[in-house]
Amino acid sequence: xxxxxxxxxxxxLALGHYQPAHVVTNDDLAKTMETNDEWIQSRVxxxxxxxxxxxxxxxxxxxxxxxxxxxxxxxPEDIDLVIVATCTLxxxxxxxxxxxxxxxxxxxxxxxxxxxxxxxxxxALATASAAVRGGAARNVLVIGxxxxxxxxxWTDRSTAVIxxxxxxxxxxxxxxxxxxxxxxxxSSGDKFDAIEIKDRADFLHQEGQTVFRWATTALHPVALEAxxxxxVEPSExxxxxxxxxxxxxxxxxxRKLGADKAVVARDIVHAGNTSAASxxxxxxxxLERGEVRSGGLAxxxxxxxxxxxxxxxxxIP
Amino acid sequence: MAATEQEILAGLGKIINExxxxxxxxxxxxxxxxxxxxxxxxxxxxIAVAAxxxxxxxxxxxxxxxxxxxxxxxxxxxx
Numbered sequence: 001x002x003x004x005x006x007x008x009x010x011x012x013l014a015l016g017h018y019q020p021a022h023v024v025t026n027d028d029l030a031k032t033m034e035t036n037d038e039w040i041q042s043r044v045x046x047x048x049x050x051x052x053x054x055x056x057x058x059x060x061x062x063x064x065x066x067x068x069x070x071x072x073x074x075x076p077e078d079i080d081l082v083i084v085a086t087c088t089l090x091x092x093x094x095x096x097x098x099x100x101x102x103x104x105x106x107x108x109x110x111x112x113x114x115x116x117x118x119x120x121x122x123x124a125l126a127t128a129s130a131a132v133r134g135g136a137a138r139n140v141l142v143i144g145x146x147x148x149x150x151x152x153x154w155t156d157r158s159t160a161v162i163x164x165x166x167x168x169x170x171x172x173x174x175x176x177x178x179x180x181x182x183x184x185x186x187s188s189g190d191k192f193d194a195i196e197i198k199d200r201a202d203f204l205h206q207e208g209q210t211v212f213r214w215a216t217t218a219l220h221p222v223a224l225e226a227x228x229x230x231x232v233e234p235s236e237x238x239x240x241x242x243x244x245x246x247x248x249x250x251x252x253x254x255r256k257l258g259a260d261k262a263v264v265a266r267d268i269v270h271a272g273n274t275s276a277a278s279x280x281x282x283x284x285x286x287l288e289r290g291e292v293r294s295g296g297l298a299x300x301x302x303x304x305x306x307x308x309x310x311x312x313x314x315x316i317p
Numbered sequence: 318m319a320a321t322e323q324e325i326l327a328g329l330g331k332i333i334n335e336x337x338x339x340x341x342x343x344x345x346x347x348x349x350x351x352x353x354x355x356x357x358x359x360x361x362x363x364i365a366v367a368a369x370x371x372x373x374x375x376x377x378x379x380x381x382x383x384x385x386x387x388x389x390x391x392x393x394x395x396x
Contacts, residue, residue, distance in 0.1 A: 209378045248359060252363075
């Protein structure tokens, strides 16, 4: 028996994203439910969100994935593994990753989906990094894509004001030096019912206070451990990109992390909570706007239903 | 020795001031968190977490929704 040459490291080579064109403002929501702009902004920090019209999870993933390939100067032939992180497919079969790979012209890659809800992108990224370093794949296309709008009750102000649609993608490839730090991941299955869709006819429900308490008390140790395991001080981070769950959660974790020089992602203000898409979407948009520099270190931290969480330090492409 | 009601009230006033910006002097026993102090459900969670750190008494979420007034919290913390 033998094993292939193993890459010393893996890194994110490029990013891409897609947002539906349709913007839904807080004033739009106030027309159909008991809420208003001030109520929404003070509780979750969102001003507007994007809602897919015709686009499916696979459509958004394909566009974001194609952009990441183009940004990295890579062609479909370079990719041999596709992982889509999503929890909002319209149907369970087939998976999104095989469909997306086919549409992008990627011939016969390994293809599987990851469901770790809002933590999904970080789980997929860790898996991609391990696949590259272990010789199971050369270049991996990792995509977070979500259409939460089709699983939300649009009369329920506790969820409809929060969740949104979009996609973000990263290409992960080999590197001489580490560009993706060790993942710190875990779950709290005792809180399985804090965020759930009970059956096919149901919508997404969230125990807001339970999730808020967990997110603001249990996750900063995960963030600090991800830094420690990568040998990076929080003060060395140039960006902190947590899942865009709620601006108050983002800011609470950021305060406790104490990464004084880091730009903190606040993409939720204009993008809403897009679950597994939120981290690559936010980072890709920050890079596009010039808010973060290539080569800097970013801490990414996903967390959500399960409850699940995962975080790691990455080098910004 | 357990903290007196006055000491808990003073500590609670300080916590609420730090989290919401409401002057501690406005945090008096008869005040309703929602109707008088305009404190939302997520800030209540932050107050409960800070109160646990300060007084060593856990206020679970299912109990938190029953605590309508400052007096209710004082009574809960005093056990």
